[in-house]
Amino acid sequence: MTKILIRGAKVLGGEPQDVLIDGETIAEVGTGLSAEGAQVIEADGKILLPGLVDLHTHLREPGREDSETVLTGTRAAASGGYTAVFAMANTFPVADTAGVVEQVWRLGKESGYCDVQPIGAVTVGLEGKQLAELGAMHDSAAGVTVFSDDGKCVDDAVIMRRALEYVKAFGGVVAQHAQEPRLTEGAQMNEGVVSAELGLGGWPAVAEESVIARDVLLAEHVGSRVHICHLSTAGSVEIVRWAKSRGIDVTAEVTPHHLLLTDELVRSYNPVYKVNPPLRTERDVMALREALADGTIDIVATDHAPHPHEDKDCEWAAAAMGMVGLETALSVVQDTMVETGLLDWAGVAERMSFKPARIGSLSGHGRPIAAGEPANLTLVDSAYRGVVDPAGFASRSRNTPYEGRELPGRVTHTFLRGRATVVDGNLA
């Protein structure tokens, strides 16, 4: 078995230590470890994190392989320091049967760059009318525990209630894309000062907040847990904070782009800034950062949403919603949370690895960096400064809002069960 010694890495940002990987597991963590028989990686004070886990990735396969495939998506994930991603169900066909989730799961196994845990649709065809066979997806080889109609909201209160109740039988969780459909008909961007000027259809904050309020109350009523996808407004933060204070079993995620970008960018009418939920205001951004720091928002999830060039190289209204995010997520979190003093690296590990794995009931990921644990690790050069160049992305798509922007930090190495998927910043 291969031995790898990572020498002088700041584990979770702490004092420099050596980490010895033997085969698929971490053999030893300490100082002055022997390099005998091991390949040595000089970490030189880089940050060592547990392999990142993304609870919200669109891999697009099957159906939209022109945007992304499981292979290209997992290569992008590895580049960004991820060792596991949850693949959203809005593929073509929709991942609403055991057959489709097993297909995605198998493609993940074959890719070898990171583990792929399929998410199952809550309702047949994401149509919000009839429950999909949630139990069959759970019992399949894919072992689905997270269910979501993401891209669409489970807006029918009865269907949502039943789904929340039903998945209790096997410890599942429903991840809600909170968007009241009637309030967002024709919505193109955040409703506010900027939408009024630009004449673009508004996506009001209340359309998200009202659904979250309903769903935390439903979760309380039926004693289930609920997860809120891509929370984007200050008001949503207040509702989740209140729900947690009441003991409701709710978790929430925020995307990197909602931690950094605002609707002011839409003034360019450049559809690279078109995303759902939309970019909000500075006030929302600050509330989201604070909530991520204080634990009201549990995790960062990318909502990595690849689209082909032609779907963004057009007028705003005709453009697709979404941004790629796997390869820039950690840098954005370093920029918005670490360098602002809101989070330390242990806090980043909690929000980008430990907690997402727990929410998704994913074993083998989000584990402590300690002897005997699986060697899923990410080494980060936090001193690095670089300008984002999408031409270098591993993703098949280039729809990043950060092109030309300087961001800190770079993943230099990623290890998936002891095997390097990224070495010196390049895919292995």
Added chain:
Amino acid sequence: MQRHLISAADLTRDDAVLILDTAEEMARVADRPIKKLPTLRGRTVVNLFFEDSTRTRISFEAAAKRLSADVINFSAKGSSVSKGESLKDTALTLEAMGADAVVIRHHASGAPYRLANSGWIDGAVVNAGDGTHEHPTQALLDAFTMRRRLVGRDAGLGKDLSGRRITIVGDVLHSRVARSNVLLLHTLGAEVTLVAPPTLVPVGVESWPCEVSYDLDAVLPKSDAVMMLRVQRERMNAAFFPTEREYARRYGLDGDRMAKMPEHAVVMHPGPMNRGMEITAEVADSARCTAVEQVANGVSTRMAVLYLLLGGSEPAVTNNATARTEENK
């Protein structure tokens, strides 16, 4: 002036006054037996219309032709995407044909901005109305009409609309005319008040340089011009207001309401009018209503815009017209 005209906000006060003054010169051409200037001979103007709008298109067409430009009308009705050809490909086609200016009408807000700023074409872009965003030449022709009526045809030259009180009534939420007018009238020093039911005022309006009122009767006596916006009857199906009659009662302009306006005040409408909805026939056909005049002024104003964007520095109107301008000094 900037190279394109996308938003009324692109214009400074001096830009706007220059356009209005130039439009006055152009208007004089319309009084001649031969209504044509050689200014844009050999230049190509493309009218790229993704949305039906015969009025605006023929206005631009007449303007370009009176300046002797070659005019190509490109009607891409319906969604560009549903037709399978993107805005980009259409733009590249026009570029290959050598368009010096593209006048674009599009159902998507921001499409002219994208056309001007994506590197697809080199020519000047004129926004002829984009979605619910802006319609800057409409605002210019409205300002031209107001200046003529409120300040005077010759007395107005070089002047703006300082201190004039303009009221815009109706579906502000969906109106590109309202957005452009608020911006341009503010630039020209006017005080703008929007009047509409709260459902038809956009969230975020508080950042606009204007007042908002829900009470038409209270605003009318303090108005120098009242601009009635077209209100689509279908809006009531989306619960913006209960019924046509209720809308007309609360926000429509009829003879009784018009009588509350100061004597000198004018009624404006960008057309097409919904008689009986936002405006009664009595008002629409009265001498105070400038709707038909606005159409005529539209051609002069669009001539001025095309001339200033494309024509460069030589005088637009030579010999006798210039002489008249001299006389007026």
